[in-house]
Amino acid sequence: MLREAVSQLFTAAGGSVEAAALIADHLVGANLRGHDSHGIGVVPLYLASIKTGGMVLDRELRLVSDTGGMMIFDAGRGPGQVMGHRAMEAGIELAKTKGSVIIGLRNSHHLGRIGHWAEQCAAAGLVSIHFVNVVAGPIVAPFGGTKARLGTNPFAAGFPRIAAEPVIVDFATSRLAMGKIRVYRNQGKTLPDNALLTADGVKTNDPNDLFADPPGVLVPFGEHKGWGLALACELLGAALLGGETQHDGSKDPAVINSMLSILVSPDQIGTVAAFGSEMSQVLAWVQSENNEAPGRVLLPGQPEQAMRQQRLDEGIPIDPATLEQIATAASDAGLSDLMFHALARRT
Ligand SMILES: NC(=O)c1ccc[n+]([C@@H]2O[C@H](COP(=O)([O-])OP(=O)(O)OC[C@H]3O[C@@H](n4cnc5c(N)ncnc54)[C@H](O)[C@@H]3O)[C@@H](O)[C@H]2O)c1
Structure with a gap:
């Protein structure tokens, strides 16, 4: 429905x-x-x-560069859900024959949940890594700063498993994703600590401060480490591909994403058996405490997989x-x- x-x-x-x-x-x-x-x-x-015109619904994906090991596509502000799907399809096909490929997808309209692309690759048996920048007006302050300079630049990685759900690491590099603040506001809830600053640089728990005039500013997760990853997403996800970067205060009414994805086929590179066996040992080891406290240590991807089952049963x-x-x-x-x-x- x-x-x-x-x-x-x-x-x-x-x-x-x-x-x-x-x-x-x-x-x-x-x-x-x-x-x-x-x-x-x-x-x-x-x-x-x-x-x-921020999103061009009928845009075709355009291949702008192909070196054999790397393809760059320009999405021309086409819908991210379509552009991302087609770019990943092209990457999956190549990685399955060559073993690995780097896919650049630049200037797409919002690519949505980046874990979706890691799941598409994992469903094809591929490991993948995704670095993404966001151009929609700066909203996240660098570590040490109080002024918005970048977007919420997400990172994702996916690891397929045999007869088990994949491990999917997928998050914004801000402490909270921008859309999460909208959800808190719509639900009338207060924010967790250390996620938002007012425009004056003061810590706040009020989601409305993000939408104030002048607007509040998000904070990177993990202090200097999250900030470093956010910057890597900007440089790898967009600058390297010739995509749009966030380098001034201008506010684009659309949300534009560029994404650099690395796709690897464990099968083609000849490590599929070792990869499967080493990964299951690592996953069992990191969760071994669960024998005493079941469910305490979750793998990335498990909260979403459990929620999917719950919402399939109970509705959204x-x-x-x-x-x-x-x-x-x-x-x-x-x-x-x-x-x-x-x-x-x-x-
Ligand atoms: N397209 C864009 O411009 C854009 C920008 C920012 C974020 N996003 C998307 O927003 C979504 C939400 O991002 P977020 O930063 O709010 O995510 P989040 O903070 O909810 O973190 C999600 C990640 O953490 C894992 N996780 C959560 N709880 C866990 C636990 N207890 N133990 C182990 N792992 C756990 C999840 O499995 C997932 O990998 C993501 O899908 C992201 O790709 C998109």
């Missing part, structure tokens, strides 16, 4: 059936995994971006504010007779 409603919105907005389905699958998939920040709550942003809770924002955005885009009004009315 939710997937169909989202898909209908994007076909009504001018997208192909395939593009709309990829967008809907990705967004609902993020909700299923508990990342409501990257779920259907971004629909208003996407519809607004389509209107202003969407707060009324989010549904209302989508219904209003749909009306503003002239897509008034769609299912979200019905969904919003039902809550």
Whole structure:
């Protein structure tokens, strides 16, 4: 139902059936995994971006460079869910024959939950690493600073397992992702400590401070280490690929991502048996304390996998504010007779 409603919105907005389905699958998939920040709550942003040209729904992915071991694609602000899917498909095909490939995807509209791309690679039996920058107006202060200079530059890595869910490491390099602050605000909750500064550089727990004028500033996770990774995401994810970087205070109304992905086939490089056996030993060792305290040590990816099962069983809770924002955005885009009004009315 939710997937169909989202898909209908994007076909009504001018997208192909395939593009709309990829967008809907990705967004609902993020909700299923508990990342409501990257779920259907971004629909208003996407519809607004389509209107202003920040997202070009029917854009084709363009190959701009191919050295054999590395391909760079320019997405020309095409929908991230479509551009990312096609770029990963191309990378998976090459890595499965050559053993490894580096894929550059530059100037895409929002690529959503970056773990989605690691999961696509893991489903094909590939290990992958993803460095991503965000150009949407600076929002994160460098470690040691109080002024916004970069985006929430996410990092992800995926490790496939035989007959088990993959290990998926996937996070923003800010203490909290921007969308999470929106979720806290919509749910009327206060923020954890050390995630946000006011525009004056004072620590705050109020999510509304991020949306104040002048806006608040997010803080990198892990102090200088998270800050270093955020900078690496900017340089690897975009600068190296000739993609747009965040280097001034200008605010792009769209969210533009560039991503550098490294895909490796353990099968092709001849380590598949050792990799599988060493990884299971490492994973058993790091979780061995669970014998005494079951569930205390989780592997990256497990919270999302458990949440997916729970939400498949029980449904996805969407707060009324989010549904209302989508219904209003749909009306503003002239897509008034769609299912979200019905969904919003039902809550
Ligand atoms: N496209 C963009 O511009 C953009 C920007 C920033 C973030 N994002 C996405 O936002 C999403 C949310 O990011 P986030 O920083 O809020 O993520 P988060 O803080 O929820 O961290 C998620 C990661 O931590 C792991 N994890 C969580 N709890 C754990 C535990 N107890 N033990 C072990 N591992 C655990 C998860 O499995 C996952 O790998 C991500 O999917 C990210 O890719 C996208």
